[in-house]
Amino acid sequence: MFNLFWQTKTNWSIITPALFKAISETLYMVSLTLGLGGLFGLILGCILWSTRKDSLFSHPVFYKILEFLVNLIRPIPFIIFLSAIQPATIAVVGTSLGTNAAIFPMVIFCTMATSRIVEQSLINVDYGIIEASFAMGASRLRTLFQVVIPEVLPPLILGYAFIFIAIMDMSAMAGTIGGGGLGDFAIQYGYNKFNPLITWISVAIILIIVQFVQQFANFLAKKLLRRS
Amino acid sequence: MKKPKNNIVEFKNVSKEFTSKKNRRLAVKDVTLEIGQGEIFGIVGRSGAGKSTLIRLINGLEKADCGQVLVAGQNIVNLNYNGLKQIRKNIGFVFQHFNLFNSKTVYRNIEYPLKIADKSSKISSDDRKSRVLQLLDYVGLKEYANCHPNSLSGGQKQRVGIARALATNPQVLLADEATSALDPETTVEIMKLLKKINREFGITIILITHTISIVRLICQRVAIMSGGEIVEIDTYKNIFFNPKSQAGKSLVSTFRILEGTGAVRV
Numbered sequence: 001m002f003n004l005f006w007q008t009k010t011n012w013s014i015i016t017p018a019l020f021k022a023i024s025e026t027l028y029m030v031s032l033t034l035g036l037g038g039l040f041g042l043i044l045g046c047i048l049w050s051t052r053k054d055s056l057f058s059h060p061v062f063y064k065i066l067e068f069l070v071n072l073i074r075p076i077p078f079i080i081f082l083s084a085i086q087p088a089t090i091a092v093v094g095t096s097l098g099t100n101a102a103i104f105p106m107v108i109f110c111t112m113a114t115s116r117i118v119e120q121s122l123i124n125v126d127y128g129i130i131e132a133s134f135a136m137g138a139s140r141l142r143t144l145f146q147v148v149i150p151e152v153l154p155p156l157i158l159g160y161a162f163i164f165i166a167i168m169d170m171s172a173m174a175g176t177i178g179g180g181g182l183g184d185f186a187i188q189y190g191y192n193k194f195n196p197l198i199t200w201i202s203v204a205i206i207l208i209i210v211q212f213v214q215q216f217a218n219f220l221a222k223k224l225l226r227r228s
Numbered sequence: 229m230k231k232p233k234n235n236i237v238e239f240k241n242v243s244k245e246f247t248s249k250k251n252r253r254l255a256v257k258d259v260t261l262e263i264g265q266g267e268i269f270g271i272v273g274r275s276g277a278g279k280s281t282l283i284r285l286i287n288g289l290e291k292a293d294c295g296q297v298l299v300a301g302q303n304i305v306n307l308n309y310n311g312l313k314q315i316r317k318n319i320g321f322v323f324q325h326f327n328l329f330n331s332k333t334v335y336r337n338i339e340y341p342l343k344i345a346d347k348s349s350k351i352s353s354d355d356r357k358s359r360v361l362q363l364l365d366y367v368g369l370k371e372y373a374n375c376h377p378n379s380l381s382g383g384q385k386q387r388v389g390i391a392r393a394l395a396t397n398p399q400v401l402l403a404d405e406a407t408s409a410l411d412p413e414t415t416v417e418i419m420k421l422l423k424k425i426n427r428e429f430g431i432t433i434i435l436i437t438h439t440i441s442i443v444r445l446i447c448q449r450v451a452i453m454s455g456g457e458i459v460e461i462d463t464y465k466n467i468f469f470n471p472k473s474q475a476g477k478s479l480v481s482t483f484r485i486l487e488g489t490g491a492v493r494v
């Protein structure tokens with residue numbers, strides 16, 4: 001039976017364009033999600049952190065509610081969330097199928113995950129520098145944007161690299177609703193056609209993309225950390 | 229040494245209490261105090277005596293529960309943000325752990341308070357630049373403008389801290405254990421710098437310390453705090469050789485054991 005896999009003829013004239021299409025779909029989904037979800041997550045994370053007790057805009061009740069909402073959505077398996085949110089996707093994107101329809105739930109999920117990572121990074125900020133900023137007459141917003149966020153940039157960058165991998169994971173699942181991408185490609189041409197070579201090509205490409213992003217993030221974070 | 233006539237900082241029956249769910253703590257208890265323009269004023273006392281809280285009341289980092297805190301004649305207790313911003317421009321703060329911004333260069337650290345003050349006083353960016361360079365030169369760190377604080381020694385960091393605190397040309401400089409994290413030689417260097425600043429610019433310096441030799445070195449008057457109250461105010465000599473309060477006596481005997489400062493002629 002195993003031998004059968006290897007006897008499958010790989011028709012490169014069909015596979016190659018499909019592969020490139022899959023790569024571009026993945027990059028499209030992932031970069032759009034990272035851009036939008038990363039931005040919304042940054043904002044949400046800052047709101048979470050700054051409304052904590054004794055923080056810049058301390059508001060424990062507001063914080064509790066927001067935290068509850070984030071924690072409510074985050075543990076849902078993404079593939080279930082994808083279908084649970086279908087009505088909202090149709091309302092916002094106009095359709096529940098295709099690449100754009102896949103991006104909507106990805107952005108929401110990414111926002112939630114990013115917010116928690118941003119909040120965690122901000123928690124580690126030394127209160128002394130916040131106090132120093134206040135002592136010089138800075139407002140709370142200025143302190144947040146010009147002191148606190150720059151201070152946590154290195155861990156934030158690493159956090160975003162982590163998020164990036166999570167988005168790659170989501171994008172593969174998004175293939176199931178016609179989102180396309182490398183996940184879909186691997187299932188369609190690899191798994192369903194008993195051609196593991198195709199699956200492995202997808203795996204290799206995903207690994208290359210992830211490694212590239214991770215190494216770049218490491219480099220950037222290190223460079224910022226070693227500021228001399 | 230007598231207190232100068234004009235008061236730059238004045239406390240009138242000021243109290244500050246911290247309350248949490250579990251307990252209440254009266255950190256500053258009915259303090260009345262006058263600090264004259266151009267003085268170097270020391271505050272000593274045991275840990276938890278309320279020293280930090282007291283000086284944080286001066287720039288509004290803590291808000292008094294009752295009483296008045298006057299800075300250059302203005303009661304700052306009920307000021308809104310814009311009022312406080314003006315006051316804070318006039319009060320530099322130097323911290324024990326420097327609290328420099330590691331994400332910014334030394335230059336940007338010192339420029340930051342100028343940028344904050346910018347909107348109201350319209351300093352041009354050229355003026356800002358020359359001001360920062362002048363300050364860097366003053367604290368002897370001209371070559372370090374583009375370094376990040378991480379790469380500096382403790383003494384250099386505190387010099388940046390002092391330059392940053394002086395940037396907006398304040399009348400008052402608050403220093404909360406500014407040399408506690410530094411070695412003795414560096415401590416003396418920093419103290420000399422503070423003394424020079426006081427002499428050349430007439431800036432009033434209020435400093436908290438756990439080291440009596442610092443008081444001897446630069447303070448004209450010193451207050452002893454205990455349990456949130458000021459129990460004694462006098463010159464170094466009077467306090468060291470003739471402490472009147474219980475807290476003063478116990479502090480001085482401890483200082484004698486630790487530092488042997490008694491042997492030094494004043």
Ligand SMILES: Nc1ncnc2c1ncn2[C@@H]1O[C@H](COP(=O)(O)OP(=O)(O)OP(=O)(O)O)[C@@H](O)[C@H]1O
Nearest residue numbers: 246247253255273274275276277278279280281282
């Ligand atoms: N933000 C705060 N919340 C609750 N209690 C506080 C707070 N700040 C200070 N306190 C309490 O107020 C009292 C005085 O504290 P403060 O920091 O002024 O003492 P200190 O004399 O500066 O001590 P140290 O020499 O250790 O710095 C202490 O009992 C402290 O626990």
Ligand SMILES: [Mg+2]
Nearest residue numbers: 279280281404
């Ligand atoms: Mg203290």
